[in-house]
Amino acid sequence: MSGLRLRQVLICCLCLLVLDQSALAARLDNLFQADAPASGRDPAARQAALKQALATVLVRITGDATLANNGQARTLLREPGRFVAQYRFNETPARKPGAAPELHLWAQFDEVALTRALRDLGLPYWGRDRPDVLVWLAVDDGGKRFLVSDTSRNSLADTLHDAAQQSGLPVSLPLLDLQDQRAVSFSDLWGGFLGPVQKASERYRPQVVLVGRVDRSRSGWNGQWTLLGAGASHNWTVHGVSAEDTVQKGLSESTSLLASRYAVVASDQGSRQVSVQGIDRLEDFARVQGYLSSLSPVEQVQVAMVKGDEVQFSLQLSTSEQSLVRLIRLGHVLEPLSTGADALWQFRLIR
Template structure:
């Protein structure tokens, strides 16, 4: 059987299957986006009520991608009675903490929060978040080091906590012999990033963050940051008296930049309908993988197959946001790749 006959048979089979299958449901965002842990002094109702509000504020900032969300109508309405958004909660003691540290863990209703924000045109940042590799050089009163994965230093723990609060998936390099042979402390500190970017390929991140933290003799901290995501660089600096504040602000700034690219909004309550085409769909397994991926994207509200021609499928998508927003999201994924800037809406299925 030649290639034309194979494509024709696949087309007939696929059209038959599509007629029988329901449209894929939109998948909910990752559940941990709507979870929070807050230290509490006790389990009294008053403390719990106050802590629920604090936890909901953290979640709202995380999924909106900006602190300004707390001043919007939907957020203020939810914060008046945060208990209504709670699905589960429990208390636990942090293992091996001395003295014992009590925390309240809360999970909120993610779908209700998403709908409340998007229906009022507030930006929403779902589960499509780029894995961000962080090369962090620290000079602490003469002590110089590059923070490695799971090294347990104060800097590592502060960054990890800040990243968890904002929902930024941060990973650190191993700093094993391979990393050390490619990246020196002076490369990061001096702003010579070519070696850093080359070494980053090993980890296949969607974004690379390079940070430099310096502790002055008086005890204060200063920082310089450089972020590369989808070929677009951003740089900034900051200074704080406390390390935890500096780490929090560095990750806050990173999250703000990422959200500006990947968060979507339903401006004025209107939805855009766009057409996209995807090539390289060679089997029913490919079609299933593609449809599951598209239907799970935050920006996609509804999808229909408009046309099948050989190994190319054309979809009609109803979107929160624009085709450009969708393309930005696709670039950090592993399922689709844009064919050409000159032909927006054309993609290839990665094999």
């Protein structure tokens, strides 16, 4: 599409972008939703449940599991109602015969109000752009050694997915089909031979690989964890009272490590010009504009220049430029034209 033709359709794009932004917001809804047990429907019980639900959301959108101990965060938890967009009580059948149904409160919090409050307090915010994490989990329970797969019928797979949902981390497990079994073995994972693991992971195309080794000890369970990706490699150990507890702690630390890289803290505003090539259709323009607008450091997006299939966008930022670079490269929308320093802000649309 010529530069003249692209200019002629920019007004049409604005209408399309309104719809596009709504679609992006819908994808964010689950980050700001939480469920908490409620002891009743009275105001005091409702306030307590809302406080717990808000605490869950704050951990999810900051990546900090210790946030409840932060004095600034506690100011948000004192009045959870001012961030509530909607809530409802739900009853689930009792787990034991003859027991009363279990009462829960579900709440949807106001994304704009809550992110603004985090910014005003100088707290980090981790937006919708998060790396895909593939988890290889090896378990030695003292009598049996096994790998946990996506189709495993055991509590550890459920624990992993539940913990990932609580933290807002997109986690998956390998299929462990014949292809995986030929590529990697229990001994590879247990021995810390990461080469075969990384090779076997390629078919899943994750941005981060998490390797966990969990085993029973006399005092409980131990977990050795390795995070590969996000520009670095990290190793740590945890101890838990059960295998499930050990997996939860391992995933919590993974979330904290990733959040430390991708969560942003508001600073003095600035602007940055970003050039994107390969935009030759109306849909391409809408896709790039919508994607840039959805990034958490970006306050505003304007078109600065159109030349052929290249569009230069002017971005108003609320945080550092490096935070923006990391988030752009995390997504699957734009790719750098080259690795040179001169091309840091030059991208091509990925088809």
